[in-house]
Amino acid sequence: MKTDETAAPAPPHRAEDPEPPPPGGILWSIAGDIRVFLSLPPALALQVAHPAVGAGVDDHSVFRTDPWGRGERSLRSLLLWVYGGEEAAEEGRRLRELHKPIRGTDARGLRYHALMPANYAWVHATGFPVYRQAQRYLGRPFTDAQERQLYAEWLQVGRILGLHDRDMPASVEEFWPYYRRILAEELALTTVAAELIGVDRSLPPPDRGPRAVRLVARALWPVLLPPLARFRSFVTIGLLPPDAREAIGLAWTPAQERRLRRFGAVVRTVVPLLPERLRYLPAARRARARHRAAARG
Template sequence: MTTTDAPATEDTSPDGADPTAQAQAPSRLHGFFRDPRWALAMVRATVLEAAHPAIGAALVENSTFVAHPWRRLRNTYQSTQRMIGTDPAVREWEAARLNRMHARLQGTDAKNRPYNAMDPGARAWVVATLFESSVTMFRLSGQPLDQDFVEELYEEFRAMLAAMGDDPGLLPDTVPEFWQYFDKVVATELENTEAMRVILYRLFEHLPAPPLLSSLPTMWVAARTVAAPLVGMVAVASLPEPFRRRAGLPEIPGAQTVMQGAYLSVGLVRYLPSSWTDPDNIIEFLSAAPGSDQPAARTLAAVQSQIERAGALLRLLSPLHDQDEREAPSATTVSPAAAAQRKEAEDFFRQVLDQTGNGSLDWPDLAAMARELSSRLNLDEPQETRLYQAFADWWHELQAALDTDGDGSISAQEYAAGAPAMAGPALIRVAEVLFEATDRDGNGQIDPDEYRVLFRTTFHRDTADGNATAVTRSAFVKEFVAFMAGRKRTTPFDPLLAEA
């Protein structure tokens, strides 16, 4: 099910996968997966998924796709690689991990309707949108697939549903029957959900810069201002017309032409050098952290250096603003130290604690942290459950200490007022459980290789105990607690939970 955050890992063979398992021949899905048009097809499929009431509720309540879209993209990419890969052991491991993750996602939506990410009908609809959008991708590009190919592709998608442990019979047996099923769901079950509106009208317009471009905000905002409306227009125009009409989506003159032009243009990208369009390279660039040892980070650092020099020269040549053009002082005087402290607290709340981006700290935010850490470390069920339980205990501790109005969530104001209470025994236990999960060989310290798995960068030697070869248990716990309590922003932990 692609509507929630899926795992990410540096290697493609999870611990526990049988290396002797016989690999299967690459499927037709592999070619689709590396086609540039797949990006447009995935946006369309995600919108159709989000329009399903149960899936849309799970997205809004639990997913980090708004606050951390680039992390979500990498995680989904890595998970999809595993599910369509040729190693059956890896596929089985990933399916089990996804099922554990989905089993934790349940609740009620804004209309008080229960939702459960393990709902068979909803899971079948996710696979259905991927198949239908794949076929539509070629049709809109002027290259419709022949019927035999479509039927073979459909069987591969039904096999994907079976690999997740669901009955492939949840989707019709034949392609003609599938189109009837698809049209019926579109006509009777899809809604103009909040999740769908967020994707179409908020996500791209407020899309944060990828980590490597975070130091170029002006350039990013300029590019986003141009691209976001086009992406939204293309997504809306590609949706089934009956649903657009029923959901009240706008009909923009020329949108169909723009949409078809987008699919045709993106299709031409596949004729560029493969190193430019390779999904692995693109995902590495979009998710690499500044200062890391990844090639994309080193290349961009050199480019940024030249841009910064040009910017400095431009500022020297620009006239100074007149004093009366500056912002007038506030009627309420706040000391610089207090203002800086408040700004730091607000940034930490927004960037780290509010993982789902809904403006408050709730259990889904801490669950998202546990999910991300479990994914990075490829945790199996026992360790994964221990980490979730540690975060759940911390959530109960935070509620008792910070939820002063008793509404079940913690606001930014409540956090700012009671931040010192965040570093209680439960948070220390989270740090200890995370250390034990990272210390895979059990030698009592995090070695460079173990460090790279968690932080996706080379060993950072500025540790609390000054150890230049490994991170001890006490140093790790001290640094993690200081970070999560908002006391000290650190280079290793910022990319782990704060970056988009």
Template sequence: MTELSTRDAERGAEPEPLGPDSLTWKYFGDWRGLLIALWAGSMQNMHPGLGAGVEQHSRFFAERWQRLFRSLYPIGGVLYDGPRAAQTALEVRGYHDTVKGVDAKGRRYHALDPDTFYWAHATFFVSTILIADHFMGGIGEAEKRRLFDEHVQWYRMYRMSMRPVPETWEDFQAYWAHMCQNVLEDNKATRDVLEIGEIAKPPFLPWLPDFVWRRVRVLVARNFVWLTVGLYDEPVRELLGYRWTARDEARHRRFGKAVDAVFRLVPHDRRYHPRARAGWRRVRGALPPDAPLVQTPRRNLPPPAERDSPTHYSPRE
């Protein structure tokens, strides 16, 4: 049996979720991950199949904040739900069953195509590196290798084909470079992600007057896109037409260090998204092991007419 077929055969065994001893638990569920939200969304959408699926099937751009914040719950649950994480992973995979079609260039796509589905996961893996490296003090080569191994275990939770998954950290670096240089496209779905000049007021700022938000959001948008450009690989910057100077890089690093310094003052659990926070609390015994999973609050739910759609995470009240 070949190595690839051996890896696929392992899908028959119950996948083992990552736990609190993993670096992925430490980095992925941290609120600092919101700083790379534009990076993750744009990198995912530059994949031809994924971008077409978003353009033709998603209402993300009609409810940006709600979609972002509710998605964090099941995506994080694949890591932090403990014995229930395998079921969460199957639910996440199920949201993609009907996302398929033909793009504007006549290419067929399906969100569950192994290469497409793995690309989204690859961006989550690289997210852990970017969060740690830019906003949590930095990490070394040994930690990146460990995160690579953990991302393979994490991906097994979805019970997808392991065919697209690189064998080693070095293979992954070659895969990532190939995707950035030869596969990703500058498309409408990507530009829509990056166009946030008129984005609605965040739901976590209810106290901010609307007229104030309308005045500051252009500045916020400009700086958020700048922050995102600093996270791109150079071929992606060139693809999208962005410039990046040594001065930009120095400012970017200073900002990251400031974020890290501020978060060192935040209590451990408060650094994490509620789904991740509950995972940490369960393993410490602060919550019962079978405590109900934390679900997104009502304010983040899809519009009422779409809550029964198979493409949406929409927990029952």
């Protein structure tokens, strides 16, 4: 995770740019919290369980050759959508340009394009049920009102990414039938989903971060990787919504559920006690500090 706090000049603001989620909203509280490291893998797994999305990642992504860089860039992009202010819309435009050449044929023999509304919308839609599931274990479950607010904020993020309102269900009530239809008709344990969910023992040691940390990780990697790989697989499967696990064909036992609940109890007790400099990632921390300063100003 990069910690360089030198901010690049903000891009020119366009009058038609959609607004990012509001400061003080639900996403401002959870998107930059360190627990995002636990919720991001199941969201990615749910995305690539769609055959068209999985094929696009399989054919065009560098997640196998540059897994740490790919993860860092995904997280940096997410933080910009929520905390980036005027940079959020610019990041949305950059992502659309990046996805324009991503096209091909999926495992079903169907042609795909990354920016087809059905595919692009599903990639974005997965964040909502995964946030909801993760919050049940790692924090306090959302109330009905908070779920509605989270979904409304997630729709705002979708506009930043270039989704039209017609591409996404307009409300929580409309979301669940859409979601269940995709689970029933589209999802499968694709090649990429199996790789992201499985116990990957080929992951290289981290190649970014402080040099001392990288050197220690490289020296200890043969010892660290097996338990890390098992833990990552366990959390990825556990924080998938149960109906998504069933649709993809993933087993989950009562013993695993008990382990996840115990782990979640520790996380939701310890993380809120951390000071902000340890609880929030740097981009979120800077944005939150700017917002507080402006409110006092």
